[in-house]
Each structure stands twice: as C-alpha cells, then as structure tokens.
Amino acid sequence: MTTRTERHYRRLLWAYPRSYRDHRGTEILTTLLDMAEDGHRPGLHLILSGLGQRFKLPARRPLAWVAALLAAAVLGGLGAAAGTWIAWRTAAAIPSDREAQALNATLTGIPGDAPLYHETSGQQGPSVAVQVDGTAGWSASRIRDALTGTGWRITSLRESEGRVIPREDMTVSVPIQYGIWTATRGGLKLYGDARVFTGSPFTDAASYNIRMWPVEPAVIRPLTVAGTIAGLLAGWLLVAALARRRLATGLVAAGLAAATLPAYQFYLAAYAVLTYPHGSPDPRSTDSSHGATTTLTLICTVAGLLAIVTATIVARHRLAVRAG
Incomplete structure (x- = not known):
C-alpha cells in the first residue's frame, strides 16, 4: 500500500517544475506520506499548487x-x-484544377483550359475561381445539365436581360443576357454568373465567373x-x-x-x-x-x-x- 501511495504522489509531483522537484520534492513527498497515514490524501490541491509554481515568475x-x-x-x-x-x-476538399476546368468547359460551352485563381477566404478557407471569356450562347438548360450531371444540387438559377454600351467609342447599346446560379455538393458551395451579348456585333460574346469553396x-x-x-x-x-x-x-x-x-x-x-x-x-x-x-x-x-x-x-x- 505504501509503495502504491508513494508512486501515486510521485506522479502528482510532476505538476511541479523540475527545478522545484529537485529542490523540495523529497520534502514534499515525505510530508504527503505522513499525511496519508493520518487519512489525508491531497490530490487536486497538489496539482493546482504545482501548476501555480509553473506559472510563477521570479521576483x-x-x-x-x-x-x-x-x-x-x-x-x-x-x-x-x-x-x-x-x-x-x-x-470538404475543393475540386482539383482538372475538375474545375472540366466543369467550367461544360457549364460555359467554351472549350480549353480556363485560368484558375486559388484564394483564401476571410475565414482562412480555400477557394478556387474560374474566369473565362469566349464565344458561346447563353443556355440555362446547359447550366442545369452540367451541374446535375456532376452531382451538384442547384439552389438558385436566375436569368435577366438588359442593354449595355460595350465600349466607350460606341453610342448604341447592345442587348445582353445575365445569368446567376448557386449550387451545393456535399460540403461545397458554388457560385456562377454569366454575361452573354445577344445582339450584333457582339453576338454570343460571353464572360463567365465560377467560384467553388467549402462550408466552414x-x-x-x-x-x-x-x-x-x-x-x-x-x-x-x-x-x-x-x-x-x-x-x-x-x-x-x-x-x-x-x-x-x-x-x-x-x-x-x-x-x-x-x-x-x-x-x-x-x-x-x-x-x-x-x-x-x-x-x-x-x-x-x-x-x-x-x-x-x-x-x-x-x-x-x-x-x-x-x-x-
């Protein structure tokens, strides 16, 4: 019994710094064993006292x-x-570069490898963005098929039309189609938008932006x-x-x-x-x-x-x- 008690107190003494144990460890252990014979078994107090010594700075x-x-x-x-x-x-892991570029080509209808931008969110999480300009007509059904075919669940898809003046040297506005969509897959989120001209001389000139990132x-x-x-x-x-x-x-x-x-x-x-x-x-x-x-x-x-x-x-x- 004495041996077990002594081993127990020696383990508790590890709460104290080494220098303190070297200087006063034997004295403390002897006192603790004497107290144990009288029925007193300090445990938490001993640990807190040891931690207090560890935090103590010299005067x-x-x-x-x-x-x-x-x-x-x-x-x-x-x-x-x-x-x-x-x-x-x-x-959740963001898609690889190859996956991101393949999804972009399917969504936009613009072939080739688009430039990728890896960024860090305000919450220090990863994200990947794909931005591409090219020639491709707007198709909401293409967007839906591309997303659902790769396992994404569409949470919103909005279309609108407008007119813009494409260049400063022009005075006539050109009709344009806008599209914005969001989707989720597992622990990932996706946002995309498109600007596609539908009038001459810029018919089907398109600009797409797609970003994917994990939920925190x-x-x-x-x-x-x-x-x-x-x-x-x-x-x-x-x-x-x-x-x-x-x-x-x-x-x-x-x-x-x-x-x-x-x-x-x-x-x-x-x-x-x-x-x-x-x-x-x-x-x-x-x-x-x-x-x-x-x-x-x-x-x-x-x-x-x-x-x-x-x-x-x-x-x-x-x-x-x-x-x-």
Missing part, C-alpha cells in the same frame, strides 16, 4: 515579465492560426478559441520555465519582439474567423494580399521561433552543466 525580474507577456501574446496568435488550420483540414467546419470557431487559449498558456509557461536563465530570457524576449508582426496578423485572421457569417455565404469575401507583407511576416515568424528554440537549448545546456 524583481522585469525582463521576465516582459518576455512572458510577449510570449503569451505571440503564441496565442500562433495557437489561433494553428487551431484554424487544423479545423480546415476537416472540411463546425469546429472552426471552437478550435480557433482553444488554440488561442492554449497558445497564451504555453507562452507564459515557456518563459516561466526559462526565466531564471538571463541569457535564455533575453533571447526569448528578442525573438518574440520580432514575432509581434505575425502575431498581429494571426489575431486579425482569428477575428475574421470568429466574425465571419455562418455558413460561408459570400465567396467574394477573400483576402488575396501577397508580396512584401507576407514575406516579412514569414521572416519574423521564423526569427521568433529560432530565438525561442535557441533559448530552450541554452537553458537545457546550463541545466545539464549544473547537474554534471
């Missing part, structure tokens, strides 16, 4: 507090992004929030574990200061995820920004992570030297 070390706040903020943003990324792995998974908001909370806690715990090594703390603070830009971007993305309309109704709510900002964000993220890894290695090396 009179302002750099440690700065590093801890930075770590919580940065890793919170990274955790939010990770939670969103994991959630989207459970969503039910877990995306919970996982985004959970990732944020996990990142906040992990950041603080990381610095608390390294705070007694000045060099390691300085490296962490420097690295996390460099990572504030990507953290800001991650929080903006998380806000968009949490406030995006339910059901992913708007395929045009996309963020296609690239270039210098994206590159700088990536560089800052890598620099911050490298600094954290270096700080961890430095701290572990010093622990090993002391133990030796």
Whole structure:
C-alpha cells in the first residue's frame, strides 16, 4: 500500500517544475506520506499548487515579465492560426484544377483550359475561381445539365436581360443576357454568373465567373478559441520555465519582439474567423494580399521561433552543466 501511495504522489509531483522537484520534492513527498497515514490524501490541491509554481515568475525580474507577456501574446496568435488550420483540414476538399476546368468547359460551352485563381477566404478557407471569356450562347438548360450531371444540387438559377454600351467609342447599346446560379455538393458551395451579348456585333460574346469553396467546419470557431487559449498558456509557461536563465530570457524576449508582426496578423485572421457569417455565404469575401507583407511576416515568424528554440537549448545546456 505504501509503495502504491508513494508512486501515486510521485506522479502528482510532476505538476511541479523540475527545478522545484529537485529542490523540495523529497520534502514534499515525505510530508504527503505522513499525511496519508493520518487519512489525508491531497490530490487536486497538489496539482493546482504545482501548476501555480509553473506559472510563477521570479521576483524583481522585469525582463521576465516582459518576455512572458510577449510570449503569451505571440503564441496565442500562433495557437489561433494553428487551431484554424487544423479545423480546415476537416472540411470538404475543393475540386482539383482538372475538375474545375472540366466543369467550367461544360457549364460555359467554351472549350480549353480556363485560368484558375486559388484564394483564401476571410475565414482562412480555400477557394478556387474560374474566369473565362469566349464565344458561346447563353443556355440555362446547359447550366442545369452540367451541374446535375456532376452531382451538384442547384439552389438558385436566375436569368435577366438588359442593354449595355460595350465600349466607350460606341453610342448604341447592345442587348445582353445575365445569368446567376448557386449550387451545393456535399460540403461545397458554388457560385456562377454569366454575361452573354445577344445582339450584333457582339453576338454570343460571353464572360463567365465560377467560384467553388467549402462550408466552414463546425469546429472552426471552437478550435480557433482553444488554440488561442492554449497558445497564451504555453507562452507564459515557456518563459516561466526559462526565466531564471538571463541569457535564455533575453533571447526569448528578442525573438518574440520580432514575432509581434505575425502575431498581429494571426489575431486579425482569428477575428475574421470568429466574425465571419455562418455558413460561408459570400465567396467574394477573400483576402488575396501577397508580396512584401507576407514575406516579412514569414521572416519574423521564423526569427521568433529560432530565438525561442535557441533559448530552450541554452537553458537545457546550463541545466545539464549544473547537474554534471
């Protein structure tokens, strides 16, 4: 019985930091075993006390507090992004490029491979758009047959007519046919629109736009929030574990200061995820920004992570030297 009790308390002591266990572990274990003989068996209190020690920062070390706040903020943003990324792995897969181009050719009646545009929605989900100009008459029945033949369920199909002046150097309007349709298939949504001229000299000149995207998974908001909370806690715990090594703390603070830009971007993305309309109704709510900002964000993220890894290695090396 004593052996089982001792093993049980040793497992509970893992709630405390290693340095604390090395310094006071034997004393705590002896006290716990004495209390167990008197019928007292602290469990939850012991775990909470250990976790409190893990979150504790050394007194009179302002750099440690700065590093801890930075770590919580940065890793919170990274955790939010990770939670969103994991959630989207459970969503329906968008059609491949070949499937998208084949569907476009069948829908529009315009042969050939149309240009594709892969974008990221405001909720950080994938989408693919096909845009093509060519010569093909408008046919609502062709649209219906193309969609139902590939497993799509049409949810709306509207037609209208109008007149437009095609070019600035023209003064006479030309009749035009408009079409807008939406469809669903499994966890995917589809939106399409068409502009087809029906009058000379532009008869059957057509412009089509088709976009497909997945409905957001039910877990995306919970996982985004959970990732944020996990990142906040992990950041603080990381610095608390390294705070007694000045060099390691300085490296962490420097690295996390460099990572504030990507953290800001991650929080903006998380806000968009949490406030995006339910059901992913708007395929045009996309963020296609690239270039210098994206590159700088990536560089800052890598620099911050490298600094954290270096700080961890430095701290572990010093622990090993002391133990030796």
